[in-house]
Amino acid sequence: MSTFWSAWIMFLVVLNFSITLFLFVWGQFVAIPTQPDGTSGHVWAHGVLREGVRRLPLWWVLMSAGMFAIGIVYLTLYPGFGSYKGLIGWSAHDQLARESAANQARLTPVLQGFAGRSIEQLAATPEATRMGHRLFVDNCAACHGIQGRGNTSIGAPDLTDRDWLWGGSPEAITASILDGRRGTMPPFQGSIASQDIERLANYVQSLSGSPQSPSRAAEGKAQFTVCSACHGVEGKGNPALGAPNLTQPRRLYGGDLATIQQTIRNGRSGVMPAWRSRLAESDVRLIAAWVYAQSHADAAPAATAGAP
Template sequence: MSTGWSLWVMFLVVLNLGITFFLYLWGPRAKIPTQPDGTSGHVWAHGVLREGVRRLPTWWVVFSGAMFGAAFVYLLLYPGFGNHKGTLGWTSHGQLAREQAANEAKLEPLMQRFMLYTPEQLAGDPEARQLGKVLFEDNCAACHQRSGKGNQQLGAPDLTDQDWLYGGSGKDITTSIHDGRNGVMPPWASLGEGTVNNLVQYVLSLSGRPHDAKMAAAAEPIFKGTCAACHGPDGKGNQALGAPNLTDQIWLHGGSVADIHKTIHDGRQGHMPDWDKRLGDQQIHVLAAYVYQLSHPDAGATD
């Protein structure tokens, strides 16, 4: 803290304590004009309620005085009065470091045990689930929600089903968390509005939904000549590319006609950040086990 800021903080402390201490000393001695009946003259409810005037109770005076004493002792022992570091030498950074070290000492044996198992096996460990839940809520819930149900507006997939863009094994999930993923669906507006509309109907037909058969038939050669490069000729997707399966009822960006049209016409961009810079390998291992169990709630330690 610079000298200027230190002096400003000291001024504020002295000003606030000075004003409150003055009121503390003046309050019990203040003379308030009263009526013959001992009230201030203020009435409510047509005179039913009247404001009485009484001396401050002794316990309040003693307690408040003790609080002022505690404040002065605190400013002596701890930082708070400008650049005064406090006679105890306490700092928030020091306390945080001590608590983190103590926490790491408790966690290390547990993490070493966790690393003996695959994410599939670890998914059934109650302690691993508890730690994984904390890691998930701190780092992943912003996009995937606390429930893991995902967010279509963000293109964050539902992690509680059995549909995986890049694979749902423990190894695949670990890779997704560690390295991140970047999905690109190119825009196909250049094909023309009519062709895009036909493709929408063809995509609907792949999942057995109501569609215009004539439009779908017209789009089939386009799909197999263009879209199949990523989604496969049968539309079942490609986990190596992160191309979703179009034959089920699971939609990353929404499955309405308007949503599918926007996806084909404008394209989509998906980004899963890499977490290896924020989380260590052990934490990622536990987090992968937690994500795995979201879609395998009956997973056991011996799976």
């Protein structure tokens, strides 16, 4: 803090303190002119209310005096009076540093214990998935939801099902987190006529058994050759391109016909940010373990204990 600001704060503290202290002391001794009927003579509400003159109650005086004492003791011991550091030398910064160091000392042996284990093994370790979920909530829940169930408004996928854009192996999940992903569905407005886009959308819906017009879907099937380059001949997707499996009803961007048509017309570009430079590798492994455990709950029953 610069000398100017320090002096300014000291000035404000002294000024405020002096004004309140003056009012407090003055209030004890000031002689209020009193009428013969014992009131101050002030009347309100057309004479219904008259202002009495009473001494301040003792409890109030004592409590206020106590506040002044506490204020002075606080400003003597703790930082608060400009750049004065306080007698006991406490600072929020030091306390944070001490507590972080203590946390780190507790955490290091736990993380060392995890270091030699595979993601699958971590997924079956409740302590690891608990930590992983906490990190997930801090870093990932804004997009994927607290339980990892996704968000269709931004195309963040459900991470708890077994349907993967880029693959659900421990390696693929870790790669998705470390380096991010970008799925690009090209726009077809212009290259495919509007009524054909509608037919294609009906065909896409038929792949997952969602509500559609069977006759339009049948007409759309022939056009799907344009799409099968990425989505596969049967529409089952392609993890090398992050092309979604269209045969399951849970959609990235929502499952109604209008949204599907919008996707085909305008394309989509879902972006999963990269975390390599933002999270420690040990944290990424814990998060990956929690994600893996969600979609393999039956394979690793112990792992669900950490995920409420």
